[in-house]
Amino acid sequence: MSALDGRTALVTGAGRGIGRAIAGDATVVPADLGDATELARVAERAEGADVLINNAAVVWPLGPTATVAASEWAAAAAINVAAVASYAEGALITPGVRGGAAGPAPRGRHR
Numbered sequence: 001m002s003a004l005d006g007r008t009a010l011v012t013g014a015g016r017g018i019g020r021a022i023a024g025d026a027t028v029v030p031a032d033l034g035d036a037t038e039l040a041r042v043a044e045r046a047e048g049a050d051v052l053i054n055n056a057a058v059v060w061p062l063g064p065t066a067t068v069a070a071s072e073w074a075a076a077a078a079i080n081v082a083a084v085a086s087y088a089e090g091a092l093i094t095p096g097v098r099g100g101a102a103g104p105a106p107r108g109r110h111r
Contacts, residue, residue, distance in 0.1 A: 010046040010087065013056030022053055033083035034075055043087065054084045 013019030014028050029045060031038040033056050057080050061072040 007050040008046070008048065009051040009053060010042070010049045011053045011055055012083065012087070019053075019055040022055065034078040039083055039086055052087055054087060056083065 009023075009026070011019050011023045011026070012033060014023035014026070015030060020028075029042060031042045033039055033042075058076050060076060061068040
């Protein structure tokens with residue numbers, strides 16, 4: 001029995017890894033959270049969710065700051081910051097009323 005049994009949860013990053021383990025055998029809806037249209041599509045489908053788990057993150061760009069293009073920083077920020085804020089702010093859930101929100105910090109291997 002899972003703590004999510006009987007509840008609707010939006011688990012970002014559920015395609016693999018920790019997100020997949022959290023989601024279990026739930027339906028997975030693939031989406032690019034760096035794309036505003038995809039973000040809106042998932043938000044619409046998950047409207048009224050009891051729980052939001054912001055697990056999606058990227059660990060790039062890696063390398064010396066001076067060598068990373070601004071577009072790469074923007075793409076990472078779209079997933080690691082904007083998508084998380086959008087889902088939380090979008091009132092998909094009302095913390096303390098129907099459920100809650102969580103978001104593990106992204107971890108990466110530095111070379």
